[in-house]
Ligand SMILES: Nc1ncnc2c1ncn2[C@@H]1O[C@H](COP(=O)(O)OP(=O)(O)OP(=O)(O)O)[C@@H](O)[C@H]1O
């Protein structure tokens with residue numbers, strides 16, 4: 001990401017309340033052109049609300065929004081002409097066939113008839129819906145509906161695409177198809193704003209990730225930056241006998257031993273340098289290690305740690321911030337990679 | 341393309357969408373056109389002899405009653421048809437695709453215009469069928485070409501006005517069921533007017549209502565044009581009611597449609 005890259009979505013001070021309930025309490029979002037931005041948050045955090053505001057569907061109570069160079073307040077139609085939206089809830093016409101739905105989109109995007117037919121055929125092919133083209137979407141499976149929904153969004157060749165939980169409820173294969181489609185779009189220069197419950201999805205797709213909770217963005221950064229926010233990464237060493245374990249425990253101050261498993265946890269942020277340092281120490285002390293695993297906190301830990309303690313964590317934390325203390329939440333982080 | 345061309349094109353697309361939906365699920369359309377035809381046959385053959393006798397006049401009987409009945413049935417065709425409009429608008433608003441339309445650069449009112457034009461065409465077909473059946477069972481008219489044109493013109497205006505009102509009712513409805521109930525009053529209005537029996541044959545309060553409600557002047561005007569009865573100020577009243585209903589329905593519908601969606 002270069003600093004002078006044009007901005008596709010810029011929102012500042014976005015607020016929205018429903019009655020007494022404040023859903024968005026002044027959030028700022030910047031998405032550079034051609035990148036993927038993922039908005040994460042627990043149920044009811046306001047992800048859909050944010051998408052609805054940015055995609056002109058509902059009005060914010062405050063804040064400014066620019067999408068694809070158009071100002072929301074003065075040129076909502078300009079935004080509509082540049083965006084495509086696949087909402088959280090299916091937005092297909094249930095009385096038309098899949099193909100007719102796509103042709104309807106072609107007409108509403110004012111494509112010439114032949115061009116509309118060509119796009120429709122191409123999208124049916126791409127999303128593996130050719131056999132279902134003549135059928136009513138009510139007879140589709142959830143995954144097929146989702147694919148049709150996305151295909152309809154793509155008919156108009158939008159420059160900026162909003163995807164509200166695009167893969168919720170999809171099987172791994174269909175999820176892959178969606179991910180590939182999204183990657184293909186980004187490769188073609190499209191900007192994607194997506195919300196998701198799946199941290200793995202944000203990890204896979206997003207250039208930048210923001211965590212939304214209690215109306216605020218509680219953390220934002222790349223996947224790696226976010227993971228570094230959570231302490232608790234460590235290298236786990238396993239030994240053949242207790243002597244080796246004793247020796248290693250003396251070598252690595254601040255490590256935690258697990259006598260039953262003959263294992264030692266050495267704090268580490270999981271990068272190559274710290275791994276090399278540990279290996280060097282083992283070498284110098286000639287300690288035999290039977291197994292070595294690197295644990296880095298994954299986004300699940302970040303998610304839990306940041307949204308589980310709603311009042312304390314308000315740091316709109318930037319890159320590289322790292323806390324020394326270890327939290328329980330992060331201690332049971334899953335194994336990301338295994339080094340033998 | 342200019343805004344107007346785009347609006348026309350989007351409305352045409354939406355109209356095509358509605359037509360396709362009707363073609364696929366014709367049950368409601370058929371039912372809405374069948375209702376006035378059944379009413380026509382029932383009133384003509386079950387009640388016709390008696391009601392005709394009650395009308396008085398030289399050759400009072402079934403034939404006279406059919407002539408008297410037809411304008412009311414035509415208006416009932418209009419009101420039955422717009423009941424369908426309210427239902428299909430309400431159904432449409434509960435479809436997820438409306439949210440998609442709202443995020444697309446399409447003419448704002450196109451969704452509604454598509455419904456209005458579609459319903460209007462549907463109403464015209466209904467009226468044509470009802471008039472056809474009326475002729476088959478012995479309806480006689482002395483209307484000349486000009487009077488026919490005036491009749492059809494008035495019916496078109498009144499139908500469009502009521503359709504906008506029905507669109508607003510459909511938008512207002514919290515559910516599809518409410519949408520089908522609200523316009524029921526409109527279907528009854530021809531009964532509570534001069535559609536089936538003269539207003540002055542009713543009890544005083546009802547007669548007053550029958551005389552002044554919007555359907556009566558339209559029915560009386562159509563009756564005058566087709567049968568040569570006296571029109572008087574009914575034509576002016578009919579046009580005034582049409583304008584009031586149409587404008588009210590139009591602005592109400594637009595206001596409701598601009599309201600942000602609630603799910
Ligand atoms: N139209 C509405 N009227 C009243 N409250 C609403 C409305 N829409 C959303 N809310 C409230 O706003 C809050 C945020 O809703 P939103 O749908 O944006 O959450 P979300 O992050 O998308 O959740 P999920 O992950 O479940 O989709 C919720 O508490 C919801 O009840």
Ligand SMILES: [Mg+2]
Nearest residue numbers: 047048049088
């Ligand atoms: Mg949501």
